[in-house]
Amino acid sequence: MAQYTSLEEKDLKYIWHPCSQMKDYESLAPMIIEKGKGIYLYDIYGKEYIDIISSWWCNLLGHCNEKISSAVKEQLDKLEHVIFANFSHTGAINLSEKLVNIAPRGLNKCNFSDNGSAAVESALKMSFQYQYQSGHPEKRKFMCLSEGYHGETIGALSVGALDLYAKIYEPILIDSIRITAPDCYRCPFNKHRDTCSTECFIYAEAAFEKYGMETCAIILEPLLQGSAGMRIYPKEYLVKLRDICNKYGVILIADEIATGFGRTGRMFAFDHAGISPDIMCISKGLTGGYMPMSITMTTDEIYYAFYDDYNKGKAFMHSHTYSGNPLGCAAANAVLDILEQDKIIEKAQITAEYLNRKMVERFKDHKNIGEIRHIGLINAMELVEDKNTKKPFNAEKRIGYQIYKKALANGLILRPLGNVLYFNPALIITEEQLDTAIDIAYNALISILGE
Numbered sequence: 001m002a003q004y005t006s007l008e009e010k011d012l013k014y015i016w017h018p019c020s021q022m023k024d025y026e027s028l029a030p031m032i033i034e035k036g037k038g039i040y041l042y043d044i045y046g047k048e049y050i051d052i053i054s055s056w057w058c059n060l061l062g063h064c065n066e067k068i069s070s071a072v073k074e075q076l077d078k079l080e081h082v083i084f085a086n087f088s089h090t091g092a093i094n095l096s097e098k099l100v101n102i103a104p105r106g107l108n109k110c111n112f113s114d115n116g117s118a119a120v121e122s123a124l125k126m127s128f129q130y131q132y133q134s135g136h137p138e139k140r141k142f143m144c145l146s147e148g149y150h151g152e153t154i155g156a157l158s159v160g161a162l163d164l165y166a167k168i169y170e171p172i173l174i175d176s177i178r179i180t181a182p183d184c185y186r187c188p189f190n191k192h193r194d195t196c197s198t199e200c201f202i203y204a205e206a207a208f209e210k211y212g213m214e215t216c217a218i219i220l221e222p223l224l225q226g227s228a229g230m231r232i233y234p235k236e237y238l239v240k241l242r243d244i245c246n247k248y249g250v251i252l253i254a255d256e257i258a259t260g261f262g263r264t265g266r267m268f269a270f271d272h273a274g275i276s277p278d279i280m281c282i283s284k285g286l287t288g289g290y291m292p293m294s295i296t297m298t299t300d301e302i303y304y305a306f307y308d309d310y311n312k313g314k315a316f317m318h319s320h321t322y323s324g325n326p327l328g329c330a331a332a333n334a335v336l337d338i339l340e341q342d343k344i345i346e347k348a349q350i351t352a353e354y355l356n357r358k359m360v361e362r363f364k365d366h367k368n369i370g371e372i373r374h375i376g377l378i379n380a381m382e383l384v385e386d387k388n389t390k391k392p393f394n395a396e397k398r399i400g401y402q403i404y405k406k407a408l409a410n411g412l413i414l415r416p417l418g419n420v421l422y423f424n425p426a427l428i429i430t431e432e433q434l435d436t437a438i439d440i441a442y443n444a445l446i447s448i449l450g451e
Contacts, residue, residue: 036063059289075330091329104276117151119294127217145181149227182233212248222269229420230380261285265376293328406444
């Protein structure tokens with residue numbers, strides 16, 4: 001084992017880190033971060049890191065944003081928490097009003113939770129109970145897309161389709177219907193995402209024809225399947241899905257946990273398609289990474305299926321201790337104010353054009369870069385062993401992980417998704433900062449794979 005400081009030794013003695021094989025920590029010490037500012041993090045040795053992945057995609061406006069910090073500090077002296085059953089507070093009320101005003105049309109009710117998986121659980125239970133109380137008890141199944149990811153709790157894993165997270169738990173998961181998802185890089189119809197007619201929607205049509213009448217809801221990550229490797233697909237897929245859900249009476253759940261609040265260049269990914277889901281889950285960027293919080297938004301139609309005398313037993317008996325937490329609401333309200341007042345999303349669109357142009361100039365011709373795909377400020381590069389056949393590297397080689405370690409040594413946090421390297425920075429990142437990140441990423445790439 002490498003020589004670690006006492007703090008690193010204590011970390012490994014007491015902490016089981018998430019989404020990690022802890023044996024890897026024998027050769028790569030946990031980086032103990034002391035402070036952060038903007039897109040930068042600083043460890044206990046004073047080393048600077050560019051947080052190009054926004055600390056698991058939630059740090060929307062930079063670390064230690066002064067306006068968000070001030071809002072949380074001010075709230076801390078007023079009210080830290082209150083039970084959210086029968087009680088409320090101005091922060092939650094104002095936040096809900098703001099969200100309804102910016103969300104896709106028709107999403108008028110907000111149900112609070114404390115993390116993304118919990119928001120998904122709420123959406124699944126809400127849709128199931130809605131169907132039952134609306135005279136459709138036969139609608140008990142859930143549909144999802146292959147390669148989808150919606151969280152780590154049992155319900156969320158049941159509607160996910162990545163074996164990395166769910167395979168071992170199959171015996172205790174809900175049996176869901178998995179539809180072959182769009183895979184635009186390796187399109188089986190030999191089309192391109194920018195010009196196709198979403199021929200891949202035939203898989204959804206077949207699933208609905210077979211199971212639509214017994215399906216309660218379908219959940220998907222709109223336009224961007226994040227954990228699958230930042231797989232991007234056309235907005236027309238959402239339009240077709242909306243129509244077929246209407247036809248079969250299936251609830252459409254949008255998991256906008258990773259795509260919301262400007263990540264795709266619009267406030268929400270569904271905005272690109274100009275349509276609305278029946279339920280939308282939001283988290284991550286909601287509080288700018290400050291506080292754990294999530295919200296499940298839904299329509300009046302769904303809400304009123306639960307609205308009746310108490311003794312009728314129709315209430316949504318689902319709760320979380322930290323639902324509507326005032327500190328989280330203060331952070332979220334500040335985030336929404338900054339997005340609006342400083343025109344952050346509009347400015348980020350300009351930066352996004354610059355980033356993609358520079359990524360293409362620097363990486364496109366490398367022999368092992370199969371595709372550079374992008375949406376908003378998110379840019380992903382798929383590493384392949386053979387560019388012509390699109391053959392991926394053997395997962396056992398951990399090529400992405402090797403590049404990650406090289407970049408880390410030079411102050412860039414990449415954290416790949418298998419063979420996919422990606423940039424998903426805070427929306428406030430500058431062109432100069434992106435240039436530095438690109439340089440480090442490129443040098444890390446060629447140090448492992450050559451020029």
